[in-house]
Amino acid sequence: MTTGTASTQAYEQLTRDLTVGRYAPGARLPGERDLAAQLGVSRATLRLALGRLESEGVLQRSAQRGWFVPTQVLSEPPSTLQSFTEMARARGLRPTARVMRQEVRPASMDEAAKLRIAPAAPVIEIDRLRGMDGTPVCFDVVVLPSARAAALLGADLTDASLYDVLRQTCGIEVHRSAYTLMAESADAELARLLGITAGAPVLVGDEVAYTSDGTPVLIGHNKYRGDAYRFEADLFRRA
Amino acid sequence: MTTGTASTQAYEQLTRDLTVGRYAPGARLPGERDLAAQLGVSRATLRLALGRLESEGVLQRSAQRGWFVPTQVLSEPPSTLQSFTEMARARGLRPTARVMRQEVRPASMDEAAKLRIAPAAPVIEIDRLRGMDGTPVCFDVVVLPSARAAALLGADLTDASLYDVLRQTCGIEVHRSAYTLMAESADAELARLLGITAGAPVLVGDEVAYTSDGTPVLIGHNKYRGDAYRFEADLFRRA
DNA sequence: ATGGTCCTATACCAGTTAGTCCAGTACCGA
DNA sequence: TCGGTACTGGACTAACTGGTATAGGACCAT
Numbered sequence: 001m002t003t004g005t006a007s008t009q010a011y012e013q014l015t016r017d018l019t020v021g022r023y024a025p026g027a028r029l030p031g032e033r034d035l036a037a038q039l040g041v042s043r044a045t046l047r048l049a050l051g052r053l054e055s056e057g058v059l060q061r062s063a064q065r066g067w068f069v070p071t072q073v074l075s076e077p078p079s080t081l082q083s084f085t086e087m088a089r090a091r092g093l094r095p096t097a098r099v100m101r102q103e104v105r106p107a108s109m110d111e112a113a114k115l116r117i118a119p120a121a122p123v124i125e126i127d128r129l130r131g132m133d134g135t136p137v138c139f140d141v142v143v144l145p146s147a148r149a150a151a152l153l154g155a156d157l158t159d160a161s162l163y164d165v166l167r168q169t170c171g172i173e174v175h176r177s178a179y180t181l182m183a184e185s186a187d188a189e190l191a192r193l194l195g196i197t198a199g200a201p202v203l204v205g206d207e208v209a210y211t212s213d214g215t216p217v218l219i220g221h222n223k224y225r226g227d228a229y230r231f232e233a234d235l236f237r238r239a
Numbered sequence: 240m241t242t243g244t245a246s247t248q249a250y251e252q253l254t255r256d257l258t259v260g261r262y263a264p265g266a267r268l269p270g271e272r273d274l275a276a277q278l279g280v281s282r283a284t285l286r287l288a289l290g291r292l293e294s295e296g297v298l299q300r301s302a303q304r305g306w307f308v309p310t311q312v313l314s315e316p317p318s319t320l321q322s323f324t325e326m327a328r329a330r331g332l333r334p335t336a337r338v339m340r341q342e343v344r345p346a347s348m349d350e351a352a353k354l355r356i357a358p359a360a361p362v363i364e365i366d367r368l369r370g371m372d373g374t375p376v377c378f379d380v381v382v383l384p385s386a387r388a389a390a391l392l393g394a395d396l397t398d399a400s401l402y403d404v405l406r407q408t409c410g411i412e413v414h415r416s417a418y419t420l421m422a423e424s425a426d427a428e429l430a431r432l433l434g435i436t437a438g439a440p441v442l443v444g445d446e447v448a449y450t451s452d453g454t455p456v457l458i459g460h461n462k463y464r465g466d467a468y469r470f471e472a473d474l475f476r477r478a
Numbered sequence: 479a480t481g482g483t484c485c486t487a488t489a490c491c492a493g494t495t496a497g498t499c500c501a502g503t504a505c506c507g508a
Numbered sequence: 509t510c511g512g513t514a515c516t517g518g519a520c521t522a523a524c525t526g527g528t529a530t531a532g533g534a535c536c537a538t
Contacts, residue, residue, distance in 0.1 A: 006485065031525060042486045047526090064493040064525050065245055176258075177474045183422040183442035183465035201440040201465070203422035226422030226440070233472050235416045236261045244493060270516065281495045286517090303502040303516045 010039045011049035018058060018069065029059070029067040094133050097140075097158050101127035104146050104153065114208055115145050115216050122146040124153055126162075129193055136194050137228045143219040148172065166218075175212040177220075181205050181231055184223075194225050201226035249280045250288035257297060257308065259473070261415075268298070268306040323369055323377065324400035332371040336379075336397050340366035343385050343392065353447055354384050354455050361385040363392060365401075368432055375433050376467045380460040387411060387456060405457075414451040416459075420444050420470055425462075433464050440465035 004012075023029055030038065036046040050067060053059040060068045106120040115123070124146045130138045142162060144152065151169040166172045184204050191198040207220035243251075262268055269277065275285040289306060292298040299307045327334035345359040354362070363385045369377045381401060383391065390408040405411045423443050430437040446459035 033525090043526095044487085045485060048484095061526080062494095063244055063527070065495085066525065179472045179474050181420055181442070181470040181472075182468070183440040183463075185440050185465075199438060201422040201424050203420070203442075224422070226424075229421070231420040231470075233418045233420075233474075234259070235418055235472075236259060236414065246493075272516090283496090284494060287493090300517075301503095302518070304504085305516065 006041050007045045007048040007052075010041050010046055011052050013039055014049055014053060015058070018053075023069045025069050026071040027069050028065075029069070031066065095159075096131045096134060098129045099126065099157055100129055101125060102153065102157070107143070107145075111143055111219055114219055115143070117145050117147070124149055126152070126157065128157065132228075135228070137225055139190060139193050139223045141221040144217060148217060172217055173211055174209045174217065177207050177209040179205060179207050183226070186223075190223055194223075196225055196227075203229055203231065205231070245280050246284045246287040246291075249278045249285055250291050252278055253288055253292060254297070257292075262308050264308050265310040266308050267304075268308070270305065323379070324403075327371050330371075333373075334398075335370045335373060337368045338365065338396055339368055340364060341392065341396070346382070346384075350382055350458060353458055354382070356384050356386070363388055365391070365396065367396065374467070376464055378429060378432050378462045382458040382460075383456060411456050412450055413448045413456065416446050416448045418444060418446050422465070423462075429462055433462075435464055435466075442468055442470065444470070 017023065029035060032043050032046055032050070036043040039046060041049075050059060050061070054061055057070065060070050062068060102124070104122050104124055107115065107117060107123040109119055111123060112119040112121060117123075122145075124144050126142050128140045128142075129136055130140050146153070149166065149170050149172065152165065155165050155169060157165065163174055166174065182204050184202050185199045186194065186196055186202045188198045190202065191200060194202075203224040203226055205220070205222040205224070207218070207222070208216055209218040209220065210216050256262060268274060271282050271285055271289070275282040278285060280288075289298060289300070293300055296309065299309055301307060324334045341363070343361050343363055346354065346356060346362040348358050350362060351358040351360060356362075361384075363383050365381050367379045367381075368375055369379050383405075385392070388405065388409050388411065391404065394404050394408060396404065402413055405413065421443050423441050424438045425433065425435055425441045427437045429441065430439060433441075442463040442465055444459070444461040444463070446457070446461070447455055448457040448459065449455050
């Protein structure tokens with residue numbers, strides 16, 4: 001016998017099987033009972049090994065269905081709302097953010113209309129410079145009605161996803177966003193922040209986010225470095 | 240296989256497809272057997288999801304006929320595939336196009352891969368300068384396999400929508416497009432064509448269009464004047 | 479002896495799968 | 509008009525899945 005605990009040995013054997021290609025990408029592994037018998041361990045022990053493999057992303061679990069080998073192709077990226085933080089993490093990059101402003105002020109006419117609140121009603125504005133692995137990628141302004149999101153004023157948004165904080169501390173669940181994208185040139189100030197030259201192309205996204213009952217809860221204004229960000233969507237043509 | 244049971248995952252995926260406009264109001268969904276295969280789930284599980292959607296009024300069942308999208312569900316306008324021509328007409332503008340190239344050439348490696356055809360297989364490339372009311376707005380390159388779209392070579396695309404021509408003369412119905420958007424600077428040549436200064440921001444869209452059976456039929460590469468075009472989409476957050 | 483850790487074995491549950499059979503519908507050619 | 513055929517959803521079953529909880533055995537340091 002080699003060394004280590006039984007669960008570690010099962011883990012290592014599975015790792016070997018996977019790297020060798022014993023189980024094809026997308027395929028389902030044998031059931032836990034069979035697999036445990038094959039590896040000569042009990043089912044409980046097997047599950048320790050499987051859990052470890054799952055946390056490493058080498059395997060995916062699906063309740064009542066089985067264990068699957070992840071498909072390397074990130075299949076169809078649907079028009080799905082993915083936060084900057086999530087996107088960065090999905091690509092193995094470390095999302096960073098520097099909060100540059102976080103304060104309450106009266107809403108402008110335009111903001112009041114978009115958020116369906118009274119003009120000059122108090123809103124929270126948060127400006128952040130966001131990046132991946134330290135490189136600035138996006139200058140991000142969000143505006144929310146302070147009546148609904150007061151808790152956000154004290155929140156630390158350096159590391160967290162705004163959507164996550166919004167859900168956890170304010171109980172607000174963003175369901176849909178109306179997104180508008182356009183191309184602009186960076187002015188001197190933005191160029192300085194993003195570390196690009198003035199006049200360089202910038203992808204500008206304007207967002208209005210809604211909860212599932214259709215209430216607008218957030219206005220976003222994002223300016224991305226043109227050379228560091230792409231927007232992907234699936235569009236369907238009606239029959 | 241993120242979280243939740245398989246049936247709720249199927250339910251959520253269907254919800255997304257419906258809100259995103261994958262199935263038009265009044266249209267019939269694929270049969271349960273096909274749909275189950277598409278979602279990677281068994282038919283019994285799919286029917287759980289369908290039943291839930293029916294109880295919410297999002298779908299209507301018709302025994303021995305199929306599942307239908309209610310016609311009156313006037314949800315928010317989904318991110319729907321709209322051709323340049325359609326968009327212009329919807330805004331009361333007169334779409335124009337100047338065909339600058341319309342020829343057959345061998346496919347590049349990249350194009351062959353995207354269109355799933357043999358490398359160097361013949362493709363049709365069509366370059367057009369498109370505008371609204373005479374003002375140039377977009378430089379547009381489309382590439383299609385000539386095996387499927389040979390009839391396009393002789394077509395007059397000055398006034399017509401490419402999608403329309405594709406349907407009428409080639410029997411090809413575009414159903415879905417994977418769209419990628421980014422911001423770039425106009426080079427001298429493009430600036431000349433669009434009537435802007437070199438270095439001005441340009442919104443670049445890369446498109447791969449598919450028929451309903453998932454076959455890629457078209458590659459598009461569009462460069463829009465940054466000051467004349469915006470892209471709008473509704474995004475939905477996966478639950 | 480004690481308690482902790484790792485492992486095995488067993489059992490039950492709710493969700494899922496693949497399969498079968500059925501009756502109703504739609505369509506097409508004779 | 510008739511009949512054949514292919515497809516549809518409806519209903520059901522048996523086998524299987526991971527999720528969870530339980531109890532007990534083996535080993536080890538204290």
